Amino acid sequence: MAMQREAGVQDFVLLDQVTMEKFMDNLHKRYQVGSIYTYIGEVCVSMNPYKQMNIYGPETIRKYKGRELFENAPHVFAIADAAYRVLKQRHQDTCILISGESGAGKTEASKIIMKYIAAVTNAQGQNEIERVKNVLIQSNAILETFGNAKTNRNDNSSRFGKYMDIEFDYKADPVGGIITNYLLEKSRVVQQQPGERNFHSFYQLLRGANDHELRQYDLLKETSKYHYLNQGSMDILTEKSDYKGTCNAFKTLGFQADEVQTIWRTIASVLHLGNVEFQTIEDELVISNKAHLQSAAKMLQVTEAELSTALTKRTIAAGGNVMKKDHDATQAEYGKDALAKAIYDRLFTWIISRINRAILFRGSKTQARFNSVIGVLDIYGFEIFDSNSFEQFCINYCNEKLQQLFIELVLKQEQEEYQREGIEWTNIEYFNNKIICDLVEQPHKGIIAIMDEACLSVGNVTDDTLLGAMDKNLSKHPHYTSRQLKPMDKELKHREDFRITHYAGDVIYNIIGFIEKNKDTLYQDFKRLLHNSKDANLSEMWPEGAQDIKKTTKRPLTAGTLFQRSMADLVATLLKKEPFYVRCIKPNDIKSSTLFDEERVQHQVRYLGLLENVRVRRAGFVHRQRYDKFLLRYKMISQYTWPNFHAGSERDGVRVLIEEKGFAQDVKYGHTKIFIRSPRTLFALEQQRNEMIPHIVTLLQKQVRGWIARKNYKKMKAARTIMHAYKTYKLRSYVQELANRFRNAKHQRDYGRSIQWPQPPLAGRKAEAKLRRMFDQWRAYMILRRYPRSEWPQLRLQIIAATAIAGRRPYWGQQRKWLGDYLANSQDNSGYDAYTANVRNMKNSGGDNFRQVLFSSFAKKFNRRNKQADRAFIVTDTNIYKLDGIKKKFRDMQRSMAIRELTSISITPGRDQLIVFHSPKNNDLVFALQSEMCTPLKEDRVGELVGVVCKKYHDITGTELRVNVGSNIACRLGEKARTIVVEAASNVEVPSFRHSAGNIIFEVPATYCY
C-alpha cells in the first residue's frame, strides 16, 4: 500500500468504514489537493481534473516504470504498468477496462495509457515498432474525427464504444493492434439535440478544407447551409487545425489518396443528402432540390437517376415477381435519413477496418503464437437521462455485462488465489447482477428477444404493442416494472415508460422509437445502389448489395441482437484476459476544475458500483503480498527482522514480525503469500513503517557516507601508491642520471665540482640536498686524504678562514703552519713559562671554565681613552681574554669578551695585523698583533685568528660570524662611533695608533699596505 503522505487514504479499502459518506469525503479531500487518482485494491478511480495536470511527463513515467502499485502515489500509469508487467513477466493477456459516464475522462485515460506503454517499450528503438506505436497513437485522431462529437456533456464525446488490442511480441515490444468499435450513435448524423453538434468530421471538412477542395465537393463553407448541421449548435471548436491533424494521421497510417478522397466525398454526400427535399405534386413524389441530389450522386459516384429512384421508390420481390412501389413523402424522408445514417455508419466501420490494416501484426503466424495483448476498453458508462431511449438501453445493458464480467473475474480470481494459496474460502456476499443480464438477453424471454419478436411479426406492430408484450412476459420479474404493472407509480408514464432496476440504480426508459431503432431498416435498394457505385472503396462497404434481389427476403438481424452478439464477443474476449480497471468520474457538469458537485459525484459512485467494489475487495482479505516482498517492506519495524532475518525462511520472518506486533488474529499464511484481512492492520503496519523511515534514512545516509568515504580513501590510497611508485621511479632515474654524470668525477682534478647537477624532479628536492652534501663530503675527503690526519684541524681552520675572508685579503698566512697558542712557544715568548703557569691558573680558578687556549699573541691595544698599550691576549674555547704584557707576567686583566656575544670581526685587506672584535656592548676590542719586542710579526697571523674565532663561534652558536674587510674600519669605543684608518708612513718601523680629530689612525710601514 502506498504511503500516507497525501490527503485522505490512497486506497478506499483503507477507509475505516465503507459508507457513502466516508467514500465521498475521501474522494473530495483528494480532489481538492489535485490527487485525482485513488485505488480500490487494483482498481483505479480517476477524477476528471478539467485542467492540464503536470503528472504525465517523462519524469513521472520513469517513476512508475516497473514499479509495484503501492510503491508510488496512485496513478493510471501504475495500472498500465501493472498490466504491462503481467504481460511481460507471465506472457498473460491483460486488459484495462475504462468506464465512466460521458466526459468523465475515459478517452483521455485510454490515450494516457497508450502513451505510457509507447514510452516504456522498444528500448532498442526498432523502426517497425516505432511505426506501430506511432500508428496506434495517431489512429486516435482519426477515430475522434469520425466518431466523436460535441455534446452537452463533453466537447469531444466519443459516440461509439472502442476496444483496442495492442499486440506485443515475445520481447514485450508492441508490434501491432486491432480496434473493434461498438454501436456508433448514428442518429446524430441526421439530428442533434439543441446545443449539440454532428460528428466532428463534417465541421473539419467545411472549416478546414481550402476553397479548391470544397469546390470539388460542391460544398460551401457555411455550416448553416446544411440541414444535417443547422439543427444543432454552430459552435466552432478546433476543427481547422484538427482537419490538418486528420489528414496527417491518414498519411501516417498509409491511407491511399483515393481512400482519403472516398472518405471526404462520402462525408460531402451526407451533407447533400440532408438537403434533398421531397414534394408531392399531383400524387407524385418529386425531389425539389435537384442540385443537391446531383451533387450527392456525384459524390457517391452513382447516377442521379439511380439515386433519385432509390430515394423515391422501393423494389418489392413477391412470389418471384419484382416490382417498384412509390414511397410517400414520409417514407422517402425516413429512407433518406436512414440512408445518410447507414452511409456514415458504414464509412466509420470501413475506416476502422482500414486502420486495422495499418496496425495489423505483420509477422509470421509462428511468431504470432508467442504474442500477447493488452486490451484497452473505452466504452460508454452507465447513462441515465430524463428521457432514456433504445441507445441508453443498449449502453446500460453493456454496463450490466461488464459488471457481470467484473464480478466473475474478480471473484473468480480471488477464489483461485485462495485455492492456490491453500486459504480457507468463505463466500462473499455481493449482489450478482446476472438476473438483470438475463432480463435483457435471455433467449425467448428477455427484452431483446421480445423486441425481435415484435419487429418480426407482420402487421402494424407499434411501440405500444411492444410494451404490452414486455409487460405480459416480464410482469413477475423483480427488476422490471411499468405503469400498467404498478398503476400507483406516478413516475412512470402510462403506456410509454418501463423501468429496469439496474445494479447501479433505477432507469426509466421511454418505449417510443424502440421498434424502429431495433429494426434499423434500410431499404434494400440503397444497398444495391451503393454496391454498384463506381467508387470501389464505397462499393466495398456494401457487400450485401451484390445479392440477387429475389434472395434478399431474409430479414437482417435487429440492432438489439447485433449489439447483444457484439457484447457476447467482447465478454468472451475479455474473459480470457487478466483485467485491470479504471473507473472515471467527473466532478461536475460545467467542466470546472474546482467545483465538486457532491450530488453528481455520488450519483456516479453509485452507478459505477464503487462501494460495492470496495466491499467485495474487503470481504476477503484487503491485502496479500508475497512473503519476500512483505518482509522487505516491513522488516524495519521489528527488532527480529531488522536489518535481516536469519532464523528461518521469509515466511518464518513474516510470522515472527506479525506475532511480535500482535496482528496474528488478522492474517492468514498462504503458501507464498501473507493475507491480511482488515485495512486497520495494513494501516498500522504502514504507519509503523512510516515512523521508522526517517531513522532508516539517517542510517542509510550514514552508511552511504561511510561507503563514499571508504571509497575515496581507497582511491586516495591507490593514488598514493601510484604517486609513490612514480616518485621512486623519478628518483631512481635521477640517481641513475647522477651516477652517469659523475662516473668519472673521481678521476677529474676538481673531483667533479664543475659537473653540472641535473635538475632534480619535484620529488627529489630533499634528496638532492642530501646528495649534494654527500657529494661535498666525498669531495672534501678526496681532497683531504692527501694530507696527514694531523694536519686536518689546521686545514679545517684554513678553509673556514678562507671562506670568511672570501678573497678579500691576499695575505692571511695560508702558507705556513698554524700553531695557535704562540705565547706558549719559547721562540715567540721568552716568558712562556710564566705565561703557561698563569694560563693554567686561569683555567683552574676562573669562573669561565675554558678547556684550552686556541690562540694567543702579543698585541698592541687601543682603548676608549685613546690610549694604546702593549699587551697579550688569548682566545679560549669560550672567551677572548686580555692579559698584561710580558713585563707584568701575563696577568689576567679580568677583561674578557665572550665569543658567543661577538657581532662581527673587522680586518683590513693589507698586511697590517689589525683586528677588531665587535661586541654589542659599545666597546669593541681593537688589537694589532705584534711580536714580543713590539715589532711587527714576521708572518701574517690575522687569518689564523679569524679562522679560530669563526670556527668557535660557529661551534657555539651554529651560525656564521660576519667578517668585514675594508681599509677603514668602523667601530665603537666608549660608546662612541669611531673610524680606524690605516695609513702608510715611510719613516715608520713599528705600527702604532694615534688619535686624530675623532678618528683613530693606525700608522704602519709602507710595506704593510695592500
Ligand SMILES: Nc1ncnc2c1ncn2[C@@H]1O[C@H](COP(=O)(O)OP(=O)(O)OP(=O)(O)O)[C@@H](O)[C@H]1O
Ligand atoms: N486526465 C485528464 N487531464 C486533463 N483533462 C482531462 C483529463 N481527463 C479528461 N479531461 C478533460 O475532460 C474532457 C472529457 O474527457 P474524455 O473525452 O476523455 O471523456 P470521456 O469519458 O471519453 O467521455 P465520452 O464518454 O463522452 O467520450 C477532455 O476533453 C479533457 O478536457
Ligand SMILES: [Mg+2]
Ligand atoms: Mg470518450
